[in-house]
Amino acid sequence: MIVEANGVRFAYVSDEGKYTFALNDVDITIEQGEFVTILGHNGSGKSTFAKLVNALNVPTNGEILIDGMDTRDEDNLLDIRKTAGMVFQNPDNQLVATIVEEDIAFGPENLGIPREEIRERIDYALSVVHMEKYRKHAPHMLSGGQKQRIAIAGVLAMKPKIIVFDESTAMLDPKGRKDVLNIMRDLNRNEGITIILITHYMEEAVYSDRVYILDDGKVIKQGDPVDVFFDYDTIEKTGLTLPFEAKLIRDMEKTGVAIRHTLDTEELLEGICQLK
Amino acid sequence: MIKNMTIGQYFPADSFVHKLDPRTKLIITFILIIFVFLIHSLPGYISMVAFLALTIAFSKISFRLVLKSIRSIWFVIFITFILNIFFLKGEEILFEWQFIRIYREGLIKACEMAGRLVILVIISSMLTYTTSAKEITDAIEILFGPLKKLRFPVHEMALMMSIALRFIPTLLEETDRIMKAQTARGASFDTGGLISRIKGMLPILIPLFISAFKRAEDLALAMEARCYHGGDNRTRLVEYHYKFRDLIAFALTALEIVIILIAK
Numbered sequence: 001m002i003v004e005a006n007g008v009r010f011a012y013v014s015d016e017g018k019y020t021f022a023l024n025d026v027d028i029t030i031e032q033g034e035f036v037t038i039l040g041h042n043g044s045g046k047s048t049f050a051k052l053v054n055a056l057n058v059p060t061n062g063e064i065l066i067d068g069m070d071t072r073d074e075d076n077l078l079d080i081r082k083t084a085g086m087v088f089q090n091p092d093n094q095l096v097a098t099i100v101e102e103d104i105a106f107g108p109e110n111l112g113i114p115r116e117e118i119r120e121r122i123d124y125a126l127s128v129v130h131m132e133k134y135r136k137h138a139p140h141m142l143s144g145g146q147k148q149r150i151a152i153a154g155v156l157a158m159k160p161k162i163i164v165f166d167e168s169t170a171m172l173d174p175k176g177r178k179d180v181l182n183i184m185r186d187l188n189r190n191e192g193i194t195i196i197l198i199t200h201y202m203e204e205a206v207y208s209d210r211v212y213i214l215d216d217g218k219v220i221k222q223g224d225p226v227d228v229f230f231d232y233d234t235i236e237k238t239g240l241t242l243p244f245e246a247k248l249i250r251d252m253e254k255t256g257v258a259i260r261h262t263l264d265t266e267e268l269l270e271g272i273c274q275l276k
Numbered sequence: 277m278i279k280n281m282t283i284g285q286y287f288p289a290d291s292f293v294h295k296l297d298p299r300t301k302l303i304i305t306f307i308l309i310i311f312v313f314l315i316h317s318l319p320g321y322i323s324m325v326a327f328l329a330l331t332i333a334f335s336k337i338s339f340r341l342v343l344k345s346i347r348s349i350w351f352v353i354f355i356t357f358i359l360n361i362f363f364l365k366g367e368e369i370l371f372e373w374q375f376i377r378i379y380r381e382g383l384i385k386a387c388e389m390a391g392r393l394v395i396l397v398i399i400s401s402m403l404t405y406t407t408s409a410k411e412i413t414d415a416i417e418i419l420f421g422p423l424k425k426l427r428f429p430v431h432e433m434a435l436m437m438s439i440a441l442r443f444i445p446t447l448l449e450e451t452d453r454i455m456k457a458q459t460a461r462g463a464s465f466d467t468g469g470l471i472s473r474i475k476g477m478l479p480i481l482i483p484l485f486i487s488a489f490k491r492a493e494d495l496a497l498a499m500e501a502r503c504y505h506g507g508d509n510r511t512r513l514v515e516y517h518y519k520f521r522d523l524i525a526f527a528l529t530a531l532e533i534v535i536i537l538i539a540k
Contacts, residue, residue, distance in 0.1 A: 086501040093494035098442045105513040107502040112509040140445040
């Protein structure tokens with residue numbers, strides 16, 4: 001298990017001293033090499049969970065183990081952050097340097113990695129996100145999707161085992177979103193990196209092995225995306241929007257047409273063609 | 277308006293001056309600025325101008341850009357000139373009309389002050405034209421490194437400087453966006469008297485400040501997530517080494533200083 005959350009609760013304390021639980025008794029386990037999507041609406045606690053994986057937050061109750069390391073132990077802090085990288089929502093607010101390669105070097109520099117190796121890691125990270133040409137560019141000249149790819153490269157340069165994407169596509173245009181999603185898939189398949197995708201767009205879960213649905217701080221459903229998405233009653237309760245394919249199948253079933261459950265457009269087309 | 281400013285801008289090129297170690301450039305700039313105030317004779321000024329002309333020639337920076345940097349502070353130079361010419365008293369009157377008297381000493385002093393200002397502006401813009409922000413902050417961090425022993429936060433200061441520079445274009449873009457949004461709601465920024473114009477800036481400044489704080493918070497989180505934990509045990513991607521050309525630059529500067537001291 002690379003991520004193991006047992007009975008995790010996380011409370012925010014308001015000014016009047018009142019506790020609000022953003023996460024309430026959450027169990028999530030993720031294996032090395034998995035692609036897991038955590039879905040939830042605003043205020044479901046999904047971003048709180050993301051920050052727990054990176055030890056930016058520490059659980060109020062319960063424990064969370066990253067590659068066997070307890071996030072509550074201060075001594076593990078750097079090792080945990082090295083193991084679990086994080087890409088945030090706003091591409092502008094996570095780039096530190098004025099030149100792309102220097103920004104990618106920021107993480108490895110913090111870890112005290114020798115210069116020659118940092119150079120190698122920059123080459124590697126830029127090639128994975130297909131941004132080799134932009135090595136010497138200023139980040140503010142790039143598009144949102146490109147900036148987000150640089151942010152991913154910056155995390156990759158620390159050689160993490162896990163990358164958490166905390167709504168990293170929310171501020172991008174459709175093209176940028178697609179590019180970033182494809183990179184997530186490649187990272188998972190080719191580099192063997194565990195991906196945790198936090199989002200409220202259900203259609204982004206297409207590449208994932210497993211889906212968790214969070215609502216009001218609790219896991220209300222988990223499993224294979226196809227099984228989870230076609231549990232219409234649960235989805236309706238959370239207020240999430242079904243992807244087009246699932247919605248079409250749901251509407252067809254309502255009118256009495258039986259069709260195979262799938263999230264793949266091609267497979268759906270085939271299914272429709274085979275209808276009598 | 278802000279985008280047209282040339283002071284503090286970097287113009288990349290492949291030249292002798294660009295390739296100098298940023299520490300060399302920073303030290304030489306500092307020395308020259310001090311010695312400008314020690315020049316009191318015409319040969320001294322001529323040698324300084326020659327030195328700067330040589331620097332400009334070996335930097336591939338166009339002369340027009342250098343003039344542009346002076347133009348941006350011409351008003352300050354003009355005021356200094358006027359103040360000196362009218363208010364300095366001497367012995368030999370050159371010009372007299374009603375209560376205005378211009379003395380020879382005043383005229384010389386005025387020319388000298390204006391000349392000094394021009395030279396200072398050229399020196400400092402030559403530094404920023406040929407040295408990137410990152411190089412300057414790196415040089416400051418290395419040069420002031422020994423102060424770390426006195427618990428002076430050198431690394432933090434350098435990082436703050438570079439982050440500030442990194443966010444200038446981002447915040448400029450944001451200002452532009454906010455201005456457009458407020459204009460769309462009927463706000464106007466360039467009509468009315470001074471007071472109403474200043475009041476008109478508030479709807480821009482407040483959202484700008486709020487967003488800047490939000491950005492700072494996000495950035496701090498992102499830096500922490502990337503294992504930032506202060507300057508200890510940190511490596512640096514770019515390493516600086518003094519080369520032979522730095523020696524040449526220092527030797528020329530030393531020569532210039534000797535000329536200034538002799539011509540005094």
